[in-house]
Amino acid sequence: RRVLFQVVLPGLLMHKRKSVPSRADADGCPIIDDPIIKEGEGMAQASVVFLTHLFLTLEYAPLLKMTAVAVLHPYSPANWTTLPKTDGGGDEYVMTSTLNAIVNGKFTVIKGISQSELGATDDGSKNGTDGSSMHAVNNPYRLVLISLVRSDMGYRRFIPAAMLLQSILDAEDLDGDFLAAISLLSTYSAESSNGSETTISDFESALSAFFTRKHRPNLRASLAIECGGSLALSMLSHLIVAMTDNGRVFEYFHDRFVSSPLVTGIAKARAEYATQTKKISRAAELSDSFIDLIELEMSRRYVLIPGENGSKQRVCDLNANDVHNLMKSIAEILVQKMRETSINEIEDAKFATRAMFYFRSMGRVLVEIHQRLSSFIGPHSLSSRWGEDAFEISTVEVMEDEYIELGGQKERPALGTDLDVRGRTFFYFTPSLTGINPHQAASDRKRRLAQELISIAKPGQSELLIVLDPTDLFVLKPNLNDGSCNRGTILCCASLDSVIAAVPDKEWLHIAVRQTEDVGIFIRNGNMSLRFDSVGTCLIVKQYLERCRSALCSKKMTNIDRILDDCTTELFLESSGHGQPIAQHERCDSSSVENDDSIVPDEILGEGEEEIVLENATAGNVAEASC
Secondary structure, eight states: OHHIIIIIHHHHTSOOOSOOOOTTTGGGSOOOOOSSOOHHHHHHHHHHHHHHHHHHHOOOHHHHHHHHHHHHSSEEESOGGGSOOOTTSOOSSHHHHHHHHHHTTOEEEOOSOOHHHHHTTOOSTTOOSSSOOEEEEEOHHHHHHHHHHTTTTOHHHHHHHHHHHHHHHTOTTSOHHHHHHTTSSOBOOTTOSSSTTOBOOHHHHHHHHHHHSOOOSSHHHHHHHHHHHHHHHHHHHHHHHHHTTTTTOOTTHHHHHHTSHHHHHHHHHHHHHHHHHHHHHTOGGGTTTHHHHHHHHHHHHOEEEEOGGGOEEEEEETTTTSHHHHGGGHHHHHTTOSOOOOOOHHHHHHHHHHHHHHHHHHHHHHHHHHHHHHHHHSTTOSOSOOOGGGGOOOOEEEOOHHHHHHTTOOOOOOTTSEEEOTTSEEEEEOOOOTTOOHHHHHTOHHHHHHHHHHTTSOTTTOOEEEEEOSSEEEEEEEOOTTSSOSEEEEEEEEEGGGEEEEEEETTEEEEEEOSOOOBTTTBBTTEEEEEOSSHHHHHHHHHHHHHHHHHHHHHHHHHHHHHHHHHTSOSEEOOSTTOOOEEOOOSOOGGGSOOOOSSOOGGGSOTTTHHHHHHHHHSSOOOOOBO
């Protein structure tokens, strides 16, 4: 009791800014952290972290409930020091009865006076435990936390506050009825959809305001947004139960769900960052690197894990920055290890892209919740039997097919396997094995495999193929066992996304490749050099490669625009009459997207070039070259 009410709770009030924007002006003001961590902020942060550890580790329900009431209830005793003591001389148990009276509404609200002012004149005569009404004021600790969740004091204060609230929401000993009683959650009447019987929690409104505020593009802002998203998911897991009266009332669920401040805040932020990202994609200074930023975010966001039947899939965990994971690095958050970077176009684009993808995933979670509850307990439900899984929220997102292609994560054939070249554009060249370091090759599996395959034939007597696909570049050793050249063994593979540039030098073509390991003699230090028998053949290969890259870039930009346009549409479509509300699907119809990469689109070839390429590629006019 002494630690909690004499040290921890007073510590929450020790950090105050000289100027905090009003609620009306908060949306237009950027969120700024204090450059110096002062003593008051340190004490306040220590109090928040202590309370977070308390709710994460303690399993004693009476103490957790007492602490939650003291911190989060809208009202608190006017002065803790004037509370009466027990007859036995101890004062450990007087707090329980006092806070119980607060929860039951047995108090008189005194407005316009602070705790310190009241403590100077109040002798505690009305703070009894015999059922008489006590003096109570607006809970200052709750007001501080609401301000922190609204990010009025910066990201450094927001993240621990969001972690504290999530630890309270996730505590098994605190159910939804108790959390609604202390006004941490919104309450809904069974008779009305969104009328006077519905009370929206200040914390829900504050978190929604945080999502829609103007953020500074830096790592702390991205971390704060994702931490706030984890808090929103924990809050939604309780709210959907209250909105449906534990699954018994679905009549008003749609109206309550789509009008919830959390849902509207996520939808608004989703549309806002999609608009920003689309504007950035059109900026001249970022036109060449925008797709690279998208691919970078894709590789950062999704991780490869084992799937079913030995397959692998890429997934993203929306709770990767929840309270349980961030507690492992809470020291770095408190001491501001992640410094702010200078604002420039690249940082703006990275921040907007990361926020757009995160809020798009959050929007998909909202749509999935609405659809699942409709199928389980809605008026057109498939079955009247349902269980607790109807209220479960899935936070793991599997990478979509359009994301796989967009992020360059498509699985490619392994080295040493055969590839059918029918329907593909390819050119012949003759390899040269000069310059191979056998000791270096033996340490690399891919190098060793490519060297062994090439060494089967003598130099100058075996022709290799370079295959240019709409998405990949292959080097093959032709398989002539069947008397034709329809298949070949893959010696080298590189994505066209990894090609930086191709520069001709007479009969030589130099191709710069990034993020690709050295493979055999074909790619050394990010460079591939091919020598053709004539300058004309070299120019044809270079031109065709550039057009393939241009077509791939255009296709990706089309997919990106479609994703961004989807994010700017409404999450839910209203229905007429008593029909079932329709959720706006964000997943695009895969049949509308051309996925056949075996044929190069005609538009990548210029006028009069198709016959030239085909003649040089397949009609026997073999372009011999040395590599």
